[in-house]
Amino acid sequence: DIQMTQSPSSLSASVGDRVTITCQASEDISKYLNWYQQKPGKAPKLLIYDASNLATGVPSRFSGSGYGTDFTFTISSLQPEDIATYYCQQYDDLLLIAFGQGTRLDIK
Amino acid sequence: QLQLQESGPGLVKPSETLSLTCSVSGGSVSSSSSYWGWVRQPPGKGLEWIGSVHYSGSTYYNPSLKSRVTVSADTSSNQFSLKLSSVTAADTAVYYCARTAYYFRVVIIGFEFWGQGSLVTVSS
Numbered sequence: 001d002i003q004m005t006q007s008p009s010s011l012s013a014s015v016g017d018r019v020t021i022t023c024q025a026s027e028d029i030s031k032y033l034n035w036y037q038q039k040p041g042k043a044p045k046l047l048i049y050d051a052s053n054l055a056t057g058v059p060s061r062f063s064g065s066g067y068g069t070d071f072t073f074t075i076s077s078l079q080p081e082d083i084a085t086y087y088c089q090q091y092d093d094l095l096l097i098a099f100g101q102g103t104r105l106d107i108k
Numbered sequence: 109q110l111q112l113q114e115s116g117p118g119l120v121k122p123s124e125t126l127s128l129t130c131s132v133s134g135g136s137v138s139s140s141s142s143y144w145g146w147v148r149q150p151p152g153k154g155l156e157w158i159g160s161v162h163y164s165g166s167t168y169y170n171p172s173l174k175s176r177v178t179v180s181a182d183t184s185s186n187q188f189s190l191k192l193s194s195v196t197a198a199d200t201a202v203y204y205c206a207r208t209a210y211y212f213r214v215v216i217i218g219f220e221f222w223g224q225g226s227l228v229t230v231s232s
Contacts, residue, residue, distance in 0.1 A: 001171055032217070034216070034218035036155075036218075038155075043204055043206075043222035043223065043224060043225055044147075044155065044204075044219070044222065045222075046209060046218050046219060046220045049209055049211065049216045049218050050216060053211065055209065055220060056220075087154065087155055089155075089157075089218060091217035091218070094168065095143070095160065095168045095217055096168060096170070096171070097145070097157040097160070097168075097170075097217060098157065099147075099154060099155040099156065099157060100154075101154050102154045102155070
């Protein structure tokens with residue numbers, strides 16, 4: 001099974017800061033990496049699909065990059081409404097899915 | 109707009125089978141460009157994929173749960189379902205049903221549409 005290592009597990013930042021979260025796969029997963037935002041008591045929301053593509057309606061301050069085993073999720077200018085937990089999620093050729101452990105983001 | 113709604117018992121006894129149904133509106137379970145899945149989240153913890161189904165009958169399961177899980181689709185009722193057998197307290201979680209994304213004629217194995225979630229507690 002492919003293992004995902006997401007870091008950091010928690011992060012504090014100020015409004016306007018650039019925020020970066022990383023996700024590392026235990027083996028090459030090509031571009032098959034998605035990112036989600038989850039707010040308390042709510043279902044996750046797909047933000048980025050296939051490593052770098054913005055899902056419909058997602059603000060452009062969110063972005064993703066990477067290929068193979070190393071991936072990065074970035075918020076270019078943190079807004080108060082971005083406070084949430086963020087998850088990476090990979091899938092493979094067998095359509096098996098695994099989520100990262102999550103990164104809890106709050107305001108400093 | 110696609111909507112998904114989970115339904116089923118909120119309390120299940122240990123060793124019994126957890127059964128949930130996801131009702132789909134605004135879309136069709138028979139869509140060839142969709143995979144329908146279940147994701148769970150224990151209280152205060154992260155997300156765990158359980159399994160997915162395509163209307164064709166193809167199923168995909170988390171290897172760690174595969175021996176206890178059945179996911180199926182019912183095109184006549186436009187629903188899909190989850191059965192998890194031999195449950196323990198560790199299966200207590202919010203269970204979400206979800207549908208994969210579809211962009212530029214390509215199925216993305218990421219969940220873009222979600223139900224609101226259903227809390228299932230395993231306790232005697």
